Amino acid sequence: MVSPEKTLTDLNGCFPSYDAVLTSPGGTENRRVLGVVAAQAPALRAEFEALGLEPGERIVSLSDFSNTLAGLEPAQKGVSPSPLVVFLLGLARESRPLSTSQALNAASVLLDELGYRVAVLYGNLKVSGSGIEARVREARMKGALFLGFTGNRPVFTLDQQGRVTIECIDEAGRMPLILRPDWTVLDETLSAGPSALYRAGLLRAEPGPDGLLPSDNIYRHGIKTNRKGILAILPDADPLGRDSLEDDLAAAMLEIRALESLQGCSVDKAAVIDSSLCARCLTCFRSCPHGAVSIGERVEIVPEACFACGICEAACPGLAIALSSSHKATAPPAAPEIRPKDLVAFGCRRSAERARALCRHLGRELPKGLVFIQVDCAGSISCKMLMDAFLSDAAGVLVLACHPGNCHAERGNTDARARVEEVQGMLEEIGLDSKRLRFHTLAANTGVEFGRVVREFTGALVSRKDDDTPS
Amino acid sequence: MPEPNVLIIGGGVAGLTAALELARFGVCSDVVEAAPFAGGHAIGFSCKATSVCVKCGACLAEDRLHNVLEAQEVHLYCSSRVLEVTRAKGAFSATVLCSPLFVDPALCTGCGRCLEACPVDGAVLRGPSPYNRPPFAVNPDLCVRRAGKDCRACINACPESAVSFNQKEEQLELDPDAVILATGFHAFDPGGGPYGYGEFDDVITNLDLEHMLREHGRLIRPSDGSAPKSIAFIQCVGSRDERLGHLWCSRVCCGSALRTAQLLRHQDPGIEVTVFYIDIQTFGRDFESSWKDLRERFRFIRAVPADAIVARDRSIRLSCFDPEAGLPDTLDVELLVLSVGITPGPDLIETAGLFGLSTGPDGFLAGPTPESQSAAGVAAAGTVLGPMSIPDSVKSGKAAAWRTLEFLLIPGTPYLIPSRTTPNKNDAYSHELS
Numbered sequence: 001m002v003s004p005e006k007t008l009t010d011l012n013g014c015f016p017s018y019d020a021v022l023t024s025p026g027g028t029e030n031r032r033v034l035g036v037v038a039a040q041a042p043a044l045r046a047e048f049e050a051l052g053l054e055p056g057e058r059i060v061s062l063s064d065f066s067n068t069l070a071g072l073e074p075a076q077k078g079v080s081p082s083p084l085v086v087f088l089l090g091l092a093r094e095s096r097p098l099s100t101s102q103a104l105n106a107a108s109v110l111l112d113e114l115g116y117r118v119a120v121l122y123g124n125l126k127v128s129g130s131g132i133e134a135r136v137r138e139a140r141m142k143g144a145l146f147l148g149f150t151g152n153r154p155v156f157t158l159d160q161q162g163r164v165t166i167e168c169i170d171e172a173g174r175m176p177l178i179l180r181p182d183w184t185v186l187d188e189t190l191s192a193g194p195s196a197l198y199r200a201g202l203l204r205a206e207p208g209p210d211g212l213l214p215s216d217n218i219y220r221h222g223i224k225t226n227r228k229g230i231l232a233i234l235p236d237a238d239p240l241g242r243d244s245l246e247d248d249l250a251a252a253m254l255e256i257r258a259l260e261s262l263q264g265c266s267v268d269k270a271a272v273i274d275s276s277l278c279a280r281c282l283t284c285f286r287s288c289p290h291g292a293v294s295i296g297e298r299v300e301i302v303p304e305a306c307f308a309c310g311i312c313e314a315a316c317p318g319l320a321i322a323l324s325s326s327h328k329a330t331a332p333p334a335a336p337e338i339r340p341k342d343l344v345a346f347g348c349r350r351s352a353e354r355a356r357a358l359c360r361h362l363g364r365e366l367p368k369g370l371v372f373i374q375v376d377c378a379g380s381i382s383c384k385m386l387m388d389a390f391l392s393d394a395a396g397v398l399v400l401a402c403h404p405g406n407c408h409a410e411r412g413n414t415d416a417r418a419r420v421e422e423v424q425g426m427l428e429e430i431g432l433d434s435k436r437l438r439f440h441t442l443a444a445n446t447g448v449e450f451g452r453v454v455r456e457f458t459g460a461l462v463s464r465k466d467d468d469t470p471s
Numbered sequence: 472m473p474e475p476n477v478l479i480i481g482g483g484v485a486g487l488t489a490a491l492e493l494a495r496f497g498v499c500s501d502v503v504e505a506a507p508f509a510g511g512h513a514i515g516f517s518c519k520a521t522s523v524c525v526k527c528g529a530c531l532a533e534d535r536l537h538n539v540l541e542a543q544e545v546h547l548y549c550s551s552r553v554l555e556v557t558r559a560k561g562a563f564s565a566t567v568l569c570s571p572l573f574v575d576p577a578l579c580t581g582c583g584r585c586l587e588a589c590p591v592d593g594a595v596l597r598g599p600s601p602y603n604r605p606p607f608a609v610n611p612d613l614c615v616r617r618a619g620k621d622c623r624a625c626i627n628a629c630p631e632s633a634v635s636f637n638q639k640e641e642q643l644e645l646d647p648d649a650v651i652l653a654t655g656f657h658a659f660d661p662g663g664g665p666y667g668y669g670e671f672d673d674v675i676t677n678l679d680l681e682h683m684l685r686e687h688g689r690l691i692r693p694s695d696g697s698a699p700k701s702i703a704f705i706q707c708v709g710s711r712d713e714r715l716g717h718l719w720c721s722r723v724c725c726g727s728a729l730r731t732a733q734l735l736r737h738q739d740p741g742i743e744v745t746v747f748y749i750d751i752q753t754f755g756r757d758f759e760s761s762w763k764d765l766r767e768r769f770r771f772i773r774a775v776p777a778d779a780i781v782a783r784d785r786s787i788r789l790s791c792f793d794p795e796a797g798l799p800d801t802l803d804v805e806l807l808v809l810s811v812g813i814t815p816g817p818d819l820i821e822t823a824g825l826f827g828l829s830t831g832p833d834g835f836l837a838g839p840t841p842e843s844q845s846a847a848g849v850a851a852a853g854t855v856l857g858p859m860s861i862p863d864s865v866k867s868g869k870a871a872a873w874r875t876l877e878f879l880l881i882p883g884t885p886y887l888i889p890s891r892t893t894p895n896k897n898d899a900y901s902h903e904l905s
Binding site: 093094096097122124125126127128129130131132133134137148150151152171172174189208209210212216217218219221222223244246247248250251253254255257258261350351354357358360361362363402403404405406441443444445446447448449452 | 492495496516517518520522523524526528529530531532533534537581583586587597598600601602606685686687688689711713718719720722725749750751752753755756757758759762773794795797832833841857858861862863865866867869870871872873874876
């Protein structure tokens, strides 16, 4: 069902039942939905002013030119020279493969059907899309002039009639060139625009560095977000320029189907709030990266929307939250016992544990007395867990998390770092050396790094002990 | 109702992703991988993170492989290839030849003593990942037993009796309901080319560099084991090359080289980095700002050096014409990295032919369109379709899984997806299996 002219103005709840408010000129309407797919169109902008140009009838954006191409008259036979169209790609800002493709489409019409001349002036020519390189060659063979600029950029001047003159130096031939195009066509760059950020806020989904959804966290697979049931498609903004909208749609369909099949399934593992201990401080609501906490008569975690990262459990000041598992198979293995003088490493199962496995697989030795405690997410490591390790007289404690930007739970790693800093402060206060607690980030494939971090820490602990020895 | 079963040819990132996605819906798959170890090219890659994740996606390969081990729906056959496929009344029959790895995956604990004991370099292979099953394998082509010697070094060294030379070649007969082609790419071989690859020790490819960083965690100059103080990357080796007929951009090498350059600078702030390029391709969603920063940190020369020679001090000497300065230039570096391109797999025409598919002008799999994939029950995923990054291969694998599900869901066919009846080992609500 397509609802034109409707805007999503509010979204509450979480998977599997979001309450959406749709607003249209006719009024508002409430809908209960399983999820939301954000398929936003990013804003396109041709930056004429950056090149000293003013948009006009014959100075246009690539999209506008492509749209008016059908209305152009063919070049008159016998009139020389025939009209010149100059495409400017990546001179104002970095271009994208889609722009190259659009320019090549237009160039092919201009050269084959209209008998125009074509020049393409570019910074970095973006050819990382299907067939683009071959089509560039084809356009060259048909007489299109391609000029790349590295250091010396072309200079644009406008005369009183608004005609453009381009002065430049051809880098390959070291020849000065002057072009007087009949049409000057500028590529466009993408931006999120304020509405995209608004949408991200409304959906409580983390955007990428460009402000667009989904985020570039690689574990979102370019389609999912930090919230269950919220998917996002980024049309024609694929930075690698793959003609991937079809794949995006297929991946979205797959996820929707998976969400549907999850309805009514029992939840294996989720965080549960003990209401007798809950003080309604809403720390869990604020700390949950998945928007899975619902505030009603009671504060509750919606099990279907919970990713079982354990961040709320570690954050809850009243110790009112615990992860509960319905299957024995998914219950975490019992934590190994910490003995005095052990080196304890708490590590995320997705990064540190895999790095440890790789380290051993590569035949690298690990110090004896290393107790590795695997956690579902570094964000689940509470201050209490760290202090307990020191109470067990651990020689040192390492907290190993994913690199910033790589956490499944978005901010479990940064939370872990904050906890480490907090506990380091506590250690100092009670007269313990805060350097006995260290934080480090790893990835699943940094096996050698795992070994290095552990060895260095062990070495530092030993040398510190030596310093303490009275001489 | 028969349980649907899908044949996936290729156990790289795309193929494994397709298998995992199908597993989410309870659909079983047989993944046939030609190499002794699954995970494709990417499982040999290294993390490029500096102090933050740089979104290269290499850890996704580890993630796929790890999750496949936990998914009962996925059956992985390594050192295996599809010999024949026939189709009668819509139903496929496939013959798969599985070569022995001589290590029992059920017994091997990955201790690596077989490798330590083996007298021949390369005869015992270490899988790139601890999540390869088995993690070690015997390469029969190099093992001295092939020459008739009764060497028992690995057998005697194994504390688990996991090594056995009684394993034989096996033929599997499969009856898949649908097929996914995910045979990946072939890296361009720069051997015999102008840069002395294979001739000079200190000329390596970007793949060699990936493996070096994964195994040693740092940059090593192959000729003397030192830490190089200067390094150059030559981009587009085997890509965008008209003489080779390679009229395509490999799409991932700019990102790979520059992310690696950032990592090397992070590890050694003094290292000099030069990049020879034609056009820098966009990578990452914050490319505009990172490119500004990169241009200041590294030397970029927009030229393709004609060749490489070894200078008297044993450094690699490159000559080029610097278009910005408008002058010829010579550069000596201690290590030269060739960013080799993504090219179609050598057996692709043959494999595609098994399914009545063909290759396009650039040699990658042509078509099949999304619609035809869903209609015919033959989908394709990953770099078999053309160059793509690791995250894009994941998305491509998901898309292929969906097209296959669509085919299996066609009304009137017996292939209706069963609802999940058994709780999966992984919790159904986590993203683990996705």
